[in-house]
Amino acid sequence: MFDRLYRSLYRIRRVEEEIAIVYPTDKIKSPVHLSIGQEAVSVGVCDVLAPTDVVFGTYRGHALYLAKGGDLRRMIAELYGKATGCTKGKGGSMHLIDPEAGVMGTSAVVGTTIPQAVGYAYAARVKRQDTVVASFFGDGATEEGAFHESLNFAALKSVPIIFICENNGLSIHSRQLERQRVSNIFERARTYGMPAERIEGNDVLSIRESVERAAQAIRAGQPGPYFFECMTYRWREHVGPNEDFAAGYRTREEAEPWMRDDQVKRIGGMIDASLRSRIEQEVEAEVADAFEFAERSPLPDDRELYTDMFKEL
Amino acid sequence: MERILSYAEALQEATEQEMARDPSVVVFGIGVDDFKAVYGTTRGLVERFGPERVFDSPLSEDAMAGIAIGASLNGLRPIHVHIRMDFLLLTMNQMVNIAAKAHYMYGGAVSIPIVQRAVIGRSWGQGAQHSQGLHSLFMHIPGLRVVAPSTPYDAKGCLVQSIRDNNPVIFVEHRMGHFQQGPVPEELYTVPFGKARMLAEGGDITMVGVSYMAVECLRAARELAQTGVHADVIDPITLSPLDVDTIVDSVRKTGRLLVVDSDWTACGASAEIIAAVAERLQGAFPVQLRRMGYADTTCPTAKNLENLYYPDAQKIAAAAYGMVRQGAEAWVPASVTAPELVEFRGPF
Numbered sequence: 256m257f258d259r260l261y262r263s264l265y266r267i268r269r270v271e272e273e274i275a276i277v278y279p280t281d282k283i284k285s286p287v288h289l290s291i292g293q294e295a296v297s298v299g300v301c302d303v304l305a306p307t308d309v310v311f312g313t314y315r316g317h318a319l320y321l322a323k324g325g326d327l328r329r330m331i332a333e334l335y336g337k338a339t340g341c342t343k344g345k346g347g348s349m350h351l352i353d354p355e356a357g358v359m360g361t362s363a364v365v366g367t368t369i370p371q372a373v374g375y376a377y378a379a380r381v382k383r384q385d386t387v388v389a390s391f392f393g394d395g396a397t398e399e400g401a402f403h404e405s406l407n408f409a410a411l412k413s414v415p416i417i418f419i420c421e422n423n424g425l426s427i428h429s430r431q432l433e434r435q436r437v438s439n440i441f442e443r444a445r446t447y448g449m450p451a452e453r454i455e456g457n458d459v460l461s462i463r464e465s466v467e468r469a470a471q472a473i474r475a476g477q478p479g480p481y482f483f484e485c486m487t488y489r490w491r492e493h494v495g496p497n498e499d500f501a502a503g504y505r506t507r508e509e510a511e512p513w514m515r516d517d518q519v520k521r522i523g524g525m526i527d528a529s530l531r532s533r534i535e536q537e538v539e540a541e542v543a544d545a546f547e548f549a550e551r552s553p554l555p556d557d558r559e560l561y562t563d564m565f566k567e568l
Numbered sequence: 569m570e571r572i573l574s575y576a577e578a579l580q581e582a583t584e585q586e587m588a589r590d591p592s593v594v595v596f597g598i599g600v601d602d603f604k605a606v607y608g609t610t611r612g613l614v615e616r617f618g619p620e621r622v623f624d625s626p627l628s629e630d631a632m633a634g635i636a637i638g639a640s641l642n643g644l645r646p647i648h649v650h651i652r653m654d655f656l657l658l659t660m661n662q663m664v665n666i667a668a669k670a671h672y673m674y675g676g677a678v679s680i681p682i683v684q685r686a687v688i689g690r691s692w693g694q695g696a697q698h699s700q701g702l703h704s705l706f707m708h709i710p711g712l713r714v715v716a717p718s719t720p721y722d723a724k725g726c727l728v729q730s731i732r733d734n735n736p737v738i739f740v741e742h743r744m745g746h747f748q749q750g751p752v753p754e755e756l757y758t759v760p761f762g763k764a765r766m767l768a769e770g771g772d773i774t775m776v777g778v779s780y781m782a783v784e785c786l787r788a789a790r791e792l793a794q795t796g797v798h799a800d801v802i803d804p805i806t807l808s809p810l811d812v813d814t815i816v817d818s819v820r821k822t823g824r825l826l827v828v829d830s831d832w833t834a835c836g837a838s839a840e841i842i843a844a845v846a847e848r849l850q851g852a853f854p855v856q857l858r859r860m861g862y863a864d865t866t867c868p869t870a871k872n873l874e875n876l877y878y879p880d881a882q883k884i885a886a887a888a889y890g891m892v893r894q895g896a897e898a899w900v901p902a903s904v905t906a907p908e909l910v911e912f913r914g915p916f
Contacts, residue, residue, distance in 0.1 A: 345672055346673040346675060352678065360674060362665070364661065370632070370634025371641065373638060374634060374635035374637060374638025374639040374640075375639065378638070378644045380620075382642070401631045404628030404631030408635060563672045564671070564710060566671050568733070
């Protein structure tokens, strides 16, 4: 398990770092919202999901896409706006999707994928599938009406869903308590009639363990919903490749405890050094290959502007 | 002998037959399973298909639209019903930001086969927030289909087509349209999108009526005929995609186009139709163009003000006559009866 977790954590970190390195070359001509620092949430949750399980995410979705098994080459090609991208150069970083891996979409409008995840889960019940659906969103999304409407419906209909609030304490540059009177997101979820807990410390093992219990309960016929508020921290700026501790809305001191407890380092320290080295080498080769694939891939044909508007019968 | 159904009955039959044919069709919305059954349009569905496939929804149009989208991603074909089109505004985020865009922005990886049924609420005194026709807001958005049939035949065929289509469809109904009677085959059939229907042929003027205004245009045409003015009456049925060809062909013959909408005119379906025709025919020969729709005000409730606010057959006939008989003395027909309005009793 630890080697699997480490591979996923390290791989996401390295992909994101490479994106940050490439970004100033302007080869990626669209916004990127990096997950660096927050990988543990996606990795912990997705580690206990089956390939047939389904996730919905947000514009900060690189970690979720990769943790759930989304194709790396097609992700980087998408960031490059290439025809080989996961949406053929039509969605970019904010609209990653890989249905074969159960990544059913990420959205730039905060909170919008929450009801879609609930609807997918409702359909799973109607169709007697044993699919578990996980809905990822941030603390900002809990301020949207759709969040509350979705939790109410999910609880009302007992749909097989796990809500994952990635609480990084920030909505762009606004801190949670500048937007909410109290910081009790998980308690609010409870009032809709579902078990809910907060997981402190960006702890990938705690997240994994808690979500595994919920997923097992769903598979055992206790459909849900379940709610987890996972405390985490964004190391880089809201959008773009850089750090922004000098911008004034937060301090490096605030970030330091999170960086000290870096889950990539932590889990890496729990596996044998030679295994760790082998994983890192394999990941480095895979990352290099993905960027090289993106570089050499063609741009979409001009005719692609008008394709995919409607799905024909 | 041909079977006569009301528009509302045609909608019910289309839904029930499609649900029987295809287990992936589900229906939800406020009141779809109650004793009133959205004017009877969802009558009997919960009894036949059960509460998993037919259910009342919480008052959460925003999330329910998203839930419809998510359910469609997992293979269902949801019909989300709104007893007033005004409530459709609450679905705009999901419909415009996700439903309309998902197929394209995800590079064709997914599709969103959902139907939003929405009733334009004119009957009596429905006022500012229960009367709006908001179809043009959705016509503006690439990726959405917008349909507004006016006859029971087209209501059934168009709803079947909407359910089977693999894309999001805004299905516009009109409360007064629900009372229209007409022949409806019992078997399932589809009315294709993007094909207008010629409801009457005259040759002097082309009248295009959107939704219930197609009914009023037909009535106006009958009045006009008594003055020797004969109108082509066209129901576009599908507003997006719009069948411009059928309208242009008629206008080539008549040289006059009057578009009447169940909505305001500014940036509306009438503006779009006029613009599309003008782009095709400008310079070819002179064309008279005119739009009619709701008064450029908020909808009032006092009956006399309401009568002024809405276009009707009398106003349409007078306007058309003025376009055809330019320079002649104005003509206004005696009040034209709209039985569904005369007979309507409240409250809703």
